[in-house]
Amino acid sequence: MQALAADTRGPSRVRAASRRRRGPSTPAGSFRAARRRRWVVRARVPTMYYKFNGFTQRLVGAAASAAYNPQKADGLPVHLKRGVPDKLLYRTTMALTIGGTIYCLVALYMASQPRSQK
Amino acid sequence: MAHQAHSYHMVDPSPWPIFGAATALLTTSGLIMWFHYNSLTLLTMGLLSMLLVMLQWWRDVVRESTFQGHHTPTVQKGLRYGMILFITSEAFFFLGFFWAFFHSSLAPTPELGGQWPPTGINPMNPLEVPLLNTAILLASGVTVTWAHHSITEGNRKQAIHALTLTIILGFYFTALQAMEYHEASFSIADSVYGSTFFVATGFHGLHVIIGSSFLSVCLLRLIKFHFTSNHHFGFEAAAWYWHFVDIIWLFLYMSMYWWGS
Numbered sequence: 001m002q003a004l005a006a007d008t009r010g011p012s013r014v015r016a017a018s019r020r021r022r023g024p025s026t027p028a029g030s031f032r033a034a035r036r037r038r039w040v041v042r043a044r045v046p047t048m049y050y051k052f053n054g055f056t057q058r059l060v061g062a063a064a065s066a067a068y069n070p071q072k073a074d075g076l077p078v079h080l081k082r083g084v085p086d087k088l089l090y091r092t093t094m095a096l097t098i099g100g101t102i103y104c105l106v107a108l109y110m111a112s113q114p115r116s117q118k
Numbered sequence: 119m120a121h122q123a124h125s126y127h128m129v130d131p132s133p134w135p136i137f138g139a140a141t142a143l144l145t146t147s148g149l150i151m152w153f154h155y156n157s158l159t160l161l162t163m164g165l166l167s168m169l170l171v172m173l174q175w176w177r178d179v180v181r182e183s184t185f186q187g188h189h190t191p192t193v194q195k196g197l198r199y200g201m202i203l204f205i206t207s208e209a210f211f212f213l214g215f216f217w218a219f220f221h222s223s224l225a226p227t228p229e230l231g232g233q234w235p236p237t238g239i240n241p242m243n244p245l246e247v248p249l250l251n252t253a254i255l256l257a258s259g260v261t262v263t264w265a266h267h268s269i270t271e272g273n274r275k276q277a278i279h280a281l282t283l284t285i286i287l288g289f290y291f292t293a294l295q296a297m298e299y300h301e302a303s304f305s306i307a308d309s310v311y312g313s314t315f316f317v318a319t320g321f322h323g324l325h326v327i328i329g330s331s332f333l334s335v336c337l338l339r340l341i342k343f344h345f346t347s348n349h350h351f352g353f354e355a356a357a358w359y360w361h362f363v364d365i366i367w368l369f370l371y372m373s374m375y376w377w378g379s
Contacts, residue, residue, distance in 0.1 A: 070185035077130035078178045078186070090133065093170040097140040100163040104147045107160060111150075 125192040127182065134175040141167045176335075180352075184344045194351050201355045205362050208325070212366050215321065216373065219314040223378055230309060234378065239311050240303045241379035247298050248375045251291050255364045258287035262333070262357045269340070272347045281337045284360070288330035295323050315374055322366055329363045332356040 049056050057063035068082050080086045122128065141164055148161030183189040189197075223234045231237030242248060265280035299316075306316040336353045339345065345353060 070181055071187075077132065078181050079130070079132055079134070079174060081181060089170065089174060093137055093167060093174065094133070096163055096167040096170065097137045097144070100144045100160065100167060101140050103163070104144055104160055107151060107155075108147060111155065 125190040126196075127188040127190070127193045129182065132175075132178065134171050134178070137167065138171045138175070141171050180339070180344070183352075184339075189349070189351070194349075197351055197355070201358060205358060208362065209366075212318070212321070212369075215314065215318040216369065219318060219374060219378070222310045222314060230311075234311075236309050236311050239308060241311075242298065242302065242375065244371070244375040244379055247294055248371060251294055252367065252371050254287050254291045254294070255367050258284045258291075259361055259364045261287065262360050266353065266357055269345055269350050269353060270347050274340075277340060278337070281333065281340060285330055285333050285337060288326060288333065288360075292323065292326055292330065295319070295326075315378075318370060318374065322363070322370055325363050325366070329356070329360045332359055 051057050051060060051062055054063060058066055070081055076083075079090060144160055144164030145168060146164075148158075148164040151157045151160045226232055226234045226236065235241045261280050261284040265277050265284060268274075268277035268280055304312050304315075306312045333356050336356045339352060
């Protein structure tokens with residue numbers, strides 16, 4: 001269970017803080033003004049949410065589908081489906097195998113040459 | 119968009135089979151270069167490319183099955199046949215080494231002193247570490263079955279615990295065997311006794327390492343929710359392989375360690 005606190009101060013503390021700023025008492029005539037001040041909204045994200053549903057998972061980039069969509073009909077074969085990391089790994093493997101095969105053929109050719117008699 | 123009218127999986131074109139074949143060429147030629155020309159370059163390239171090909175090929179199988187849903191019951195049946203046939207081929211591989219052992223040990227030649235174990239060879243005591251290793255592998259067979267039952271019953275915590283225990287037991291076996299190899303009073307060069315013993319137990323040890331790696335991958339996939347209680351063939355294949363490794367050890371223990379001492 002993971003809870004994320006975007007802002008550690010809870011709503012109750014906000015109200016308490018704004019109450020402290022207003023002072024211990026307000027004159028009756030400015031009661032409505034005080035209420036308006038009290039309900040001035042400071043834009044603030046929810047203080048805490050759990051990474052349970054798709055929306056909050058995507059918010060933090062933790063959803064299974066956040067990385068890539070394996071079923072997307074983009075014509076890419078499965079070994080290149082994730083894009084750049086797949087391409088890098090594929091090219092490294094290809095370089096190693098093809099380069100190695102050429103080196104191998106050269107080495108085997110050289111090894112097959114008869115040694116000069118001394 | 120065309121949809122298939124059958125339940126088989128026509129895979130995307132893949133470079134891994136041909137790269138795998140090239141890797142086999144590099145590894146075998148690399149061994150020649152190492153043995154006869156004192157050069158490790160080709161062998162290193164071969165082993166590295168083997169690792170890369172295996173990682174990517176099996177990564178793709180996981181993508182096709184778990185993430186793209188191509189493994190219908192028909193496909194799974196084919197995979198089951200494939201794994202059974204592969205394990206059977208491995209059984210025949212070990213059969214060859216057992217044949218060699220019995221050929222030499224049932225009729226020991228005069229060069230060996232007409233006896234088995236040959237003159238001068240002090241075999242390992244089968245009731246010491248080898249017996250412990252037998253107990254370890256038998257216990258790991260129990261824990262892997264426990265893990266399987268936990269998966270089919272949907273008990274995630276127990277499945278993870280049981281599979282982790284199986285892997286730990288596998289590594290414990292490997293560590294003990296490595297220690298035994300280090301402490302042995304005879305080597306692979308010590309007559310046909312050493313050859314048959316170390317080649318058979320050595321290949322068995324390699325299979326234990328392969329099986330432990332397979333189980334480790336399954337543990338990672340189990341933790342990442344890849345398996346369902348009905349569909350977890352990767353795990354079943356690993357468990358079959360692990361039971362096979364266990365059975366081979368039992369035959370090795372009974373013939374080479376116990377009868378052969």
